[in-house]
Amino acid sequence: MDKKIDPNQFIIYSPSVKPSRMTEEIEKDITARRHLNDRDLHHILNNMVEFYDEERSFSELYGKRKSERAGEGLAERMSASDRVEKEKNLSNAKKVNDMNLTKARKYANNDKEWKKEELKYQKSLLDGMMQNPEIKKGLERIINERYSSEELAQLRNKTKDDYGSGLVNNKNEYLFQHLTKKEKDGTITTEERHLLELASAQRVKDLQKKEKKLKEKGQSLPPQEASWLATEGDKYKTPMSKADSELLTQRSQEYACTLLDEKIESGIVRPDSIDDDMLLQLEVRDYPDIESFSGIIFYINKELNELVDKGFIKPDEAGLISQEGEKFVELYREAYPNAKITDIAQLAMDNVRKLAYQTKRDKYVFSGSDHGTRHILEGNMRMADRMIESLGDRVSAKDKVLIHQIIIDHDIGYTVGVAQAKESFEASKDHPIFSTKYIEAKKDYYIEKFGQDGYEMIKDGVLMHSYTKSEYNTEPDPRTGLNKDIIRSITSTVDALGVTAEVKCPAFFRDPQVVKVLQKIQLFADTHGGKVTPEALAMYKDQLRQIADKEPDETRRMGYHDAINNQFNPVTVEMTLGQYTGVLNDITFREKDGHLKPVVIMDISETQAILGNLFGDTASTKAFVKAMEDFGVSKEDIANMARKIKDARSSGTLEEINPELMFESDKAIFKFVPMREMTVEGGSIHKAFEDVQRISVRPEIRELTRVLSPPEARTPENVSALITEFRRDLTERMGDDTARQFFDRRFNTAQHFQQIQQELYANIDNPEVFEKVLKKLKALTTRAEREFMGI
Structure with missing residues (x-):
């Protein structure tokens, strides 16, 4: 078989598309294609290698999905005006199709032989193309793209209903159910049995809180939960130790992370798509060839300026990112003195892009909290550096760089499509496990940059960043040199304190x-x-x-x-x-x-x-x-x-x-x-x-409601005295004009207020009705307040 095959031929060949349909598939897509570059080629190669590596067998459905994904990725970059390439590709496609038809006839009655022949043929194609030095160079420097813009758009169209119940908010219940099943099956381990005890104790607390809230609404627990609580509630009155509480939190969070796999497999959420979406959103692509540390800073600022020009981030945001990029390079060089300049450049550029991407995407979400440079850099990173400075030599160079990396990555899960969907609060609460799955998907990358221990530390720090730890007296791990407690303590503490404007x-x-x-x-x-x-x-x-x-x-x-x-x-x-x-x-x-x-x-x-x-x-x-x-x-x-x-x-x-x-x-x-x-x-x-x-009378209304709330305050004389005091306070702060609105019957407010006073006097001995009257009092508004509200 001739191995000197035009690389462009590869883009239209797929073993999962039946030979009789090959030409039709090619002719349908070919009009949108342009010349194949090394990035496109890598995209296809990755899909094909991944396809053949899975048990060395062919799934027509799986293979078709891979080939179609590859085609979609190429279609984004191809120009209809490139007629010469189009005709060349179509000609090659027909040749491949003719060859496949011949093979199909030969192996029509022997499916196993057909698959072997296809595998052999594809390997020959790969061997031929890998002889090209430009292709090999491209494969080494290009990020692994797997998602087309169409697929990314589909992920952003996922809704809260697609996602369903959140995992982190219900993590203890999920763990309890899982371990209960294992206990019934007889497969539970000693450690798991202890965890089940802890999960049961936490479940009692959760159900008691739930029961209390339901009672306030005149409702009750579902029968199954009520029965379990009645039976088990008295068994878990002893407070949980700090160590057990931390263990339960860790294990339940880890289990919630494993449960996310089902949602990932079903295509509801794909944290491994974040890098592809980032490149698409920021309109950035290849890494520049950087040969010096000053070159890293130059290209960081160059790219940030371009992002500002595009309107993706603001100049002050770019300035903050630039400062962090420069500091990160210094920290990494100190922690990993033997690192290659190219590796440092890639990591620094990736982090800069992550920060810019999170800042841009945050503009599309109003969750009440910033998740861009304000939170990550002005909040968490600034305070983390302050804590590092205060702790002095307790924090090693590697500890510092891992703290910075965890802070950069910890909220990146907020950017996935379903976390930003309309009213998708359950999914957004799962952002720590989205971020963790993103890191798991890039495991080789993190191990290459930080080592196996660094990767594990980053993953754990991101997974547990919402749960405060405060351990600053432990010594570094003698094997790894990392102080895991300090790293976790700093990254979780600064995140918990990010609450002010x-x-x-x-x-x-x-x-x-x-x-x-x-x-x-x-x-x-x-x-x-x-x-x-x-x-x-x-x-x-x-x-x-x-x-x-x-x-x-x-x-x-x-x-x-x-x-x-x-x-x-x-x-x-x-x-x-x-x-x-x-x-x-x-x-x-x-x-x-x-x-x-x-x-x-x-x-x-x-x-x-x-x-x-x-x-x-x-x-x-x-x-x-x-x-x-x-x-x-x-x-x-x-x-x-x-x-x-x-x-x-x-x-x-x-x-x-x-x-x-x-x-x-x-x-x-x-x-x-x-x-x-x-x-x-x-x-x-x-x-x-x-x-x-x-213009608001809320302070006076709120105070009057407060002093009337205690049962002992509800006497005719006291109610009268408190209303007189209310009038005096209102006149003193707001003036006569506002006070008249409550006591001059020519005003609607005064008429309503007089009715409320009568109902208060009439129901002094009826607590339930009295409370309802207080709610009416809270709802009373002046003309100025109604005009302000626009009602």
């Missing part, structure tokens, strides 16, 4: 006009039983679109529109507003009882007091609560602290309460510092909050 708030929500709309939505929810009607939400979304239309860059403008249409919801609102309540100032360390413990210093802003007045302590402490809960500090302590801060602002007793603004758990010490001398922060964002406070 300066490190977490998405760019679109840092516009004062957007903040104004968010407050409209929150005010509507607070005065309508916590709900926002579809009609009102549509109105507010339209206002956000009008603001988005002012964005001059078309790519970002389209991203904002897409996020508003598909992702924005009232949950996002409270989360975002709460980010403006403070600033993560610093993280240091304190030694106590021979153990190092991080000290987290947070400034509480003036905005926190306004948010507390307008929307309550829950909204004003939401960000802090989220962070501190992860470190074992109770919500009650934080809520009390927030109220003390608010009271101190009005009474000027800051110095008296300052010693109380420190909370400690077994994982961290939190120190809260009220903003300098209780002065009002400057800036248009804070002014947007002040403007709403000036």
Whole structure:
């Protein structure tokens, strides 16, 4: 057989397409094709080698899918104007087809011989083409592409219904069911039996919480769960140890990761498509030939400038990425002094692209949190470097570079299609296991760059980044030289503390006009039983679109529109507003009882007091609560602290309460510092909050509702006195005009308020009805508030 075959012939040959259909398939696609380059050739070669390596057998369906995928990939790059190549390819295709027809007749009655002959023929093609040095060079330097733009688009069209139930949020239940089945089958191991005990104890807690929530709605647990809880509930009253809790979290997260394989196989989510989507989204391709360290920095900046010119990222974002790229090169050179310049260049360029890609894709999602440069670099990486500096020589060069790599990779799972689908919250919560599967798919790449131990550390750090660890006293592993505890502790700690606006708030929500709309939505929810009607939400979304239309860059403008249409919801609102309540100032360390413990210093802003007045302590402490809960500090302590801060602002007793603004758990010490001398922060964002406070009576309504809530306060005399005090406070802060709206019957508000007063007096001895009347009080609004909300 002649091995000197035109490489272009390869693109139209597939053993899985029957010979009688070969010409028809080629003629259908050939008009869109252009000259085959080394990248295209590698794409086809990879598909064919992968095809033949699987048990050395042919699956017509599998092979057809591979060949069609290859054709689709080529079709994207081919020009209809290339007539010469088209005619040449068609001629070669017909020759191959004629040859295949001859073979088909020869082996028509011997399928096994036919397969052997096809395998032999394909190997001869591969051998021939690998003699070409340009092809070999291309194969060595080109990223492994497997997904066409059509396939990537299909993945982005997956919906929350396609994905179904999340895995991470239900990880303990999945593990419990799995181990229970193994126990029944008699295949459970000793370690697994211990895990089952832990999973059972956690299940009791989960079902008790679920039961409590259902009771509040007048519902009950499903019979099977209720029966299990009644039988097993009393067996697991002993608190779980810290070691057991960490073990259960680790194993349940790992099991959730294995369960993702089923969704991957079904094509619902494909984390291994991220690199292909990244190249497509950023419109980048080959690596430049880099021969010096200065060349790495030059090409990093060159590519970043191109991405800015395309409108994919902003100049300040490019600047942050450039700084990280340069620092990463320095860290990697120190950690791996014998690394080749080409390997360092590839890794650095890949990381720069990952950061740019995540930043671009984040514009298409409004989850209430930034997942681009603000979160990754300004938040996590900045604080991680601060912790590394404080720990000194406890952190080795390899520890440092692995910490940086984990932070770069930890949230890349957010970029997969189904995680960004409309209302796909279950899938987005699974982003740690998406990120982990992405790393597993690139195992050889990570081992080449970081070694087997480095790969395992990165994978584990990414998988567990949402679960705080605080172990800074352990020694490095004598075999690997890595301090796994410190690496995990730093990467998880900084991620848990990324809760305030300066490190977490998405760019679109840092516009004062957007903040104004968010407050409209929150005010509507607070005065309508916590709900926002579809009609009102549509109105507010339209206002956000009008603001988005002012964005001059078309790519970002389209991203904002897409996020508003598909992702924005009232949950996002409270989360975002709460980010403006403070600033993560610093993280240091304190030694106590021979153990190092991080000290987290947070400034509480003036905005926190306004948010507390307008929307309550829950909204004003939401960000802090989220962070501190992860470190074992109770919500009650934080809520009390927030109220003390608010009271101190009005009474000027800051110095008296300052010693109380420190909370400690077994994982961290939190120190809260009220903003300098209780002065009002400057800036248009804070002014947007002040403007709403000036026209809103929420502080007075909220306070009146609060003091009427305790049963002992519900006497005719006390109700009367509290309403009189409400009128005085309202007049003092808002003026006579606003107060008259509540007490002058010419106003609708006054008529409603009088009706509420009568119902309060009439139901003092009826707690259930009294509570319903308080809800009416909460819903009472002034004309100014209704005009602000647009209702």
